[in-house]
Amino acid sequence: MGKIKKIGVLTSGGDAPGMNAAIRAVVRTAVYNKIEVMGIRQGYQGMIDANFNEMNSNSVSDIIQRGGTILKTARCEKFRTPEGRKKAYDNLREAQIDGVVVIGGDGSFTGARIFNEEYDIPFVGVPGTIDNDIYGTDYTIGYDTALNTVVEAVDKIRDTASAHNRMFFVEVMGAEAGFIALYSGIATGAEAILIPETRGESRDLKKMIETGNKRKKSSNIIIVAEGEQEGGAFAIAEKLKDDFKEYDVRVSVLGHLQRGGSPSAIDRVNASRLGHAAVEALLDDQKSVMVGIQNGEISLVPFRKAVKLHKDVNHDLITLAEILSV
Numbered sequence: 001m002g003k004i005k006k007i008g009v010l011t012s013g014g015d016a017p018g019m020n021a022a023i024r025a026v027v028r029t030a031v032y033n034k035i036e037v038m039g040i041r042q043g044y045q046g047m048i049d050a051n052f053n054e055m056n057s058n059s060v061s062d063i064i065q066r067g068g069t070i071l072k073t074a075r076c077e078k079f080r081t082p083e084g085r086k087k088a089y090d091n092l093r094e095a096q097i098d099g100v101v102v103i104g105g106d107g108s109f110t111g112a113r114i115f116n117e118e119y120d121i122p123f124v125g126v127p128g129t130i131d132n133d134i135y136g137t138d139y140t141i142g143y144d145t146a147l148n149t150v151v152e153a154v155d156k157i158r159d160t161a162s163a164h165n166r167m168f169f170v171e172v173m174g175a176e177a178g179f180i181a182l183y184s185g186i187a188t189g190a191e192a193i194l195i196p197e198t199r200g201e202s203r204d205l206k207k208m209i210e211t212g213n214k215r216k217k218s219s220n221i222i223i224v225a226e227g228e229q230e231g232g233a234f235a236i237a238e239k240l241k242d243d244f245k246e247y248d249v250r251v252s253v254l255g256h257l258q259r260g261g262s263p264s265a266i267d268r269v270n271a272s273r274l275g276h277a278a279v280e281a282l283l284d285d286q287k288s289v290m291v292g293i294q295n296g297e298i299s300l301v302p303f304r305k306a307v308k309l310h311k312d313v314n315h316d317l318i319t320l321a322e323i324l325s326v
């Protein structure tokens with residue numbers, strides 16, 4: 001252990017359940033290694049405003065089970081500018097912060113990558129987003145919890161759908177990716193799942209839904225990923241409702257409730273491992289890398305790759321969903 005004596009930690013982008021567990025792991029690992037740790041509030045904006053607070057073991061007591069982020073989060077336009085990054089650098093130097101752990105998604109890592117090309121304070125990333133759309137890690141913090149939240153909601157929608165013979169289009173989050181839609185669709189036995197990953201394939205939406213609708217079922221659930229190219233669930237429902245006149249059609253957009261709630265056990269454990277690994281990476285003189293979990297093991301992935309390479313869904317699961325909905 002050499003030059004790192006004080007680190008900063010921040011959360012950035014959309015919040016995700018388990019971010020607090022990751023902050024806790026960062027702070028406690030720093031304390032364990034006898035290095036100081038500063039909480040940077042409101043993501044990169046807090047760097048630009050020098051919004052820093054010293055943290056210790058007590059600051060992260062009783063947070064492992066809480067959703068949201070105690071450090072607050074933001075999507076910061078100013079950090080995209082050279083002037084913003086210069087101000088951030090000057091403030092970090094002034095506070096004698098030698099390294100930073102950034103907990104966030106691909107937008108946050110893009111900022112971190114650019115900063116590390118310009119300045120010598122190392123940044124290490126921890127993947128935190130419900131979307132699970134980051135290359136180089138099998139799971140992102142928050143994804144498992146969001147998935148379970150969606151499954152619980154869709155199960156409830158199924159009850160009322162069956163009672164009324166209704167067809168429901170349920171829109172779920174995931175940005176440009178279909179992980180939440182595909183996995184929740186399989187887990188709830190959805191009749192069809194519409195995701196952006198099938199982009200470019202010629203698709204007949206009506207036929208896709210009919211595949212899962214050959215028997216006269218008492219309910220039909222179509223999960224629509226928000227990034228679906230045909231538009232959102234309302235647009236798709238409007239397009240298709242005349243083809244399924246036997247059903248009363250309804251739309252449900254689950255929205256931001258998918259981002260809240262107490263993190264699942266898996267998210268807490270992953271967040272603990274990743275937060276710990278990020279501090280270890282800084283102590284090991286790493287910079288401009290994200291820590292990930294691949295095949296159960298911690299891995300280091302350059303930001304360059306994590307933000308540029310596309311993480312695809314497993315296409316076998318798309319086929320599986322089709323088979324199981326006959």
Ligand code: F6P
Pocket residue numbers: 014105129130131173174175226259
């Ligand atoms: O990236 C997380 C996410 O929740 C996406 O699933 C969604 O598209 C987006 O953030 C919503 O962002 P906002 O909080 O700005 O509405």
